[in-house]
Amino acid sequence: MRYFCRLLISRRTLCLALPLAFFFILCSALPVEAHAILLKSDPASDSVLTAAPTQVSMWFSEDLNPAFSTADVVNVANKRIDNKDAHVVPANTREMIVSLPGNLSPGVYVVVWRTQSADDGHVLKSSFRFSVAQADGIVPTYNGSTVLGQGLLGDTAAGGASTGQLDGSTLFSLIMITLVNLGVIFWVGAQLWHAFVLQLHEDGDPEQHRADQRAADRFGRWFALPVLVVLLLVNVGVLIGQGLSVENGQLGQALAFSTLRSLATGSRFGEYWSMRMIVLGIALVLALYTLLVRQRSRIIESVLSWANLILALALLIAITLSGHAAAVSGNAQVFAILSDWLHLLAASLWIGGMFYLALIYLPILRASVPPERPRILLTALGHFSPLAIAGVIIMAISGPLNATMHMEAVSQLWTTAYGRALSVKVLLVLALLATSAYHVFILRPRLKRISQQYTTLLHPDEDVADEDGVVATPRLVPMPDAKLLEGKVTRQTHHLEQVLRWEPVLGAALLVCTGLMNVFAGTLLPAAANQAPAAQTVAVRPFHATVQTKDKQFTIMLTVSPNRFGTNVFTASVLDSKGKPDIQVGVTVYATMLDMDMGTNPPINLLPDGKGHFSQSGDLNMAGHWGLRIEVRTLQDTLHQGSVDMNTPF
Template sequence: MRYSRRLMAFIRIPGLALLLAGLLLCFFILPAQAHAILLKSDPAKDAVLATAPSQVSMWFTEDLNPASSTAEVVNATNTRVDTKDAHVTVNDPREMIVSLPAKLPAGVYVVVWRTQSSDDGHVLRGSFHFSVAQADGTVPQVSSKTIPGTDVLGSNSATDASSGQLDGSSLFSFLMITLVDIGVVFWVGAQLWHSFVLQLFDTQEVEQQRADQRAIQRFERFFAVPVLVLLLLANLGVLIGQGLALSDGSWSQALLPATLQGLVLHSRFGTYWLLRLAVLALALLLAVFAALKRQRPRAIDSTLSWINLILALALLIAVTLSGHAAAVNGDLQIFAILGDWLHLLAAALWVGGMLYLALIYLPILHSTTLPSRSRILLSTLAHYSPLALAGVIIMAVSGPFNAVVHMDTFSQLITTAYGRALSVKTLLVIALLVTSSLHVFVYRPRLKKAFASYEGIGSHPDDKPEDTGKHPFLALSSEIKVLENKLEGHVTRLTRILRWEPLLGVAVLVCTGLLNVFAGTLLPTTVGQTTSSQATVVKPFHGTVQTKDHKYTLNVTVSPNRFGTNVFTVNVLDSKGQPDTQVGVSIYTTMLDMDMGTDAINLQPDGKGHFSARGI
């Protein structure tokens, strides 16, 4: 009866926690895109104006952090000509305006912009130019090699290693993000162990009770405080990494209080980053209390365990809401965030649990006798298996869903650094599954069988072996010794594979860090990009694509479809096949042969459903 009640609690509590997390996620949902990408501008890209504009207005695909999103306008000599008042408008957090002086002379002008997503903190840079014609209608000719702007706010490309290369600032961000992932998974996994393995399945076996208590004490004395301190420092490093992305790798600029304050106080990323720190600070206080007050009543132990479990779930929510999933398209955002949260929970159940088993539980079994070690190991693994299985199932479901949400085509698994990192992560997960299957279906049953044989003969010392011509006592001792050696071999093999599993899990988390850093490589692709193998064909390219919501069909033409300047023409048809003029069309191009960043081309309408512009 007691076991049944505990089993029902084991089933109900994770369900309630999942429901609570889902409600919290729904409460905090805000629409977003993948990056703050330039959607359109006024003046438009490559526009030739008869009169000088009074300002440049730009609209982006998601809310901007007003403290770190900016723009500058320079002329052909790389001299800044704007009034230095670039700002995000109050009424529209996706619009940025920079004013220009009156009577701007004729010439070519470059607008260089930098945006930071208010949701996940990702930074994007880009530029475009427009021209002001002279009185006779002509435009001063400027060589494309002398067009300035690339050194005003940094290179015209996305940060976060969107080119698939890790520079100094991206490497630092990767290390900090990976430390956060590993620390969170390990600490949350430890709380799940304490609540659902060591306490929920309380046993009457004295040896098992002692081992469980020693495991908790080992974690509290040697791991809890250092891990939480490391997490606090790594989270600060994540914020500094955002500052490095904004300052183009300048440590002095990234560490300025104004830079850090802008990141924290003017974006949703900063809000949830503060929530991370609040949860970690509270957990650290509890960890210090537990380390100092080792002799505690059982009721306090149970209360601390459940408070830490609630903090663990809150930490997973805060990490998810400040991650890449929070910047997915609004229609899929709730599913992306919930999928990301479940993926983190699965990693804590599976990888975090294995880390706890290898670092905390297995070392305390060294001082026990071989029979006790075998009995405790088999019992503990049986209690942990439901959690590990739940982690495997959730990861198997949430992993492919996350890939579908963040990626548009299977080709991105090869053509983008994000996709390649995801492919390696998938292979590592498969290797982890194979390793786990070996220990569950091969090594553990063999140990169980060997232990049953050893315990059977050891519990009947008066049984007489068959007459072998030797003294019965010597024959029995010899048989016990053989079974003991066999049992020890099975224990050694099982513990060895249990130590290898967490290493594969850590490798998976390293790939997760790369996915976060390389998220910028999933910038919108163009038809020309996905058909780069046809670039050598000297004839116009014609293709048809459909939007994800199936509301629009786009007939795309690229002419002459070769290296250099091309004319991009798009015909937009609505769901009824009629031309639609009430839309805006932008194309994003990326040079595959070298890192030239992502270029945005805003196509101009002709009022009949056709949009066209020249671009490289």
């Protein structure tokens, strides 16, 4: 009866803790957006301008950290020519502006930008190019003999994390993130073991209870405090890794108090990083109390168990909200956060449980001998199996969901460093599943059968309970010599324990892949966004079309020049129903990108020249298929509309 009550209390704990965690996720995830990816710019990438711009404006996919987001503009001689005043617009923290000198000469220019996400702290570096045409309309070309942007914002236009290369700062971040993942999965997995495995049968078999108590004491005495201290240190290391990234690998600048303070307080990433530190600090105090106060009442034990479980779930939330889960925008962001948190929980249930088995539970069984040792091990594994199975199921569901959230094409599995790390991770999961299936379906039944035979040989008049607590009298069969059978039990137990010790190695390798996916998240950008485009000769081919309004009242002869993404000149002539020019009208052009849902650009109001022609400059902020809607407004304020599609090349 007391065993049943304990089981009921443990399950009730899980039922209350999980909805509480979901509530925290839903409340905290709403502000989260995506990596700070460049969406559009003015001048646009690869645009050809007829007049020199006075500034470069860039719009990104999410809020920027103003302290570490900047941009430079260089010419073909790789000389910086901007006014060195790049800044994030205070009224719109997704926009960054850098001004240019007023006497900018015709030529090819490269904008090299760096952003730090205000949400997940990821640093992205990239570049784009624009050209200013000469007075006679000739577009300057660049032969590519010099790497534009080299030496600015780092050694190249894009950092190692964005190119899939392990430079110094990226390697340091990888080590810190991997150590955080290992420590968190192990510590959270231990709390789940204490709540749902060890305490399930503390009032049952005395030998089993003593083994469970030794395991809990071993973790509390030798592991809990060191793991939490290491987690605190490597969590600081994660912040230093961010500093190395934004300071281009300069250790002195990365360790500067001003840099670390800006990282910790200047973004939502810093807020969730601080949440990690607070949770770890509270857990450290509880671990210290557990170590110093050995005699504790059942009420105190229950409070400690609850507190550690809630802290474990809160720590997973903080890890999720300050990690790659913040790289999803739009309506899917809440589901991405929840999916990533469940993925971490699954890893704690399955892989964290394996760590606990190998590092905590198996060593305390060394003092036991057959038949107690295999019986205790099989019983513990029987109670751990539901947690492991739940972890496998959740991971199988959340893993593919996370991949679809963060990746846009199957080809990214082999064309990006993130995808390649994910592919290796999938292979490791399959290997881990195969290993687990081997010991669950082959080794454990075999050991159970031999162990029961050995127990029956020693105590032929006693019933034998299996690892599920089911009591049955085994069928009496001819038994071999006791020493021979004991040797078989010992070998099978040793074989099972060896497999259980190797499983965490695969789990650790899997977490290394998770760290690689974190630092290489920037490689999911299109390849063109990660490098300065190679300049090429530009063929200017204006777009010409004759459009009739739907009511047949007007005919519009439209020209878009030079018909490249960027700034273009829209020119229109309007003929009435008799074919004569009509100058007593107004003309407005609306451009809508047809290849993706970007909305309609701001209206372009064409200005009359008094001779029947109307013109005005306007932006096409990307190449592709555009739908143009032309509105003709008469003096009577009636509208006449016509439309045409056009293809804007790179």
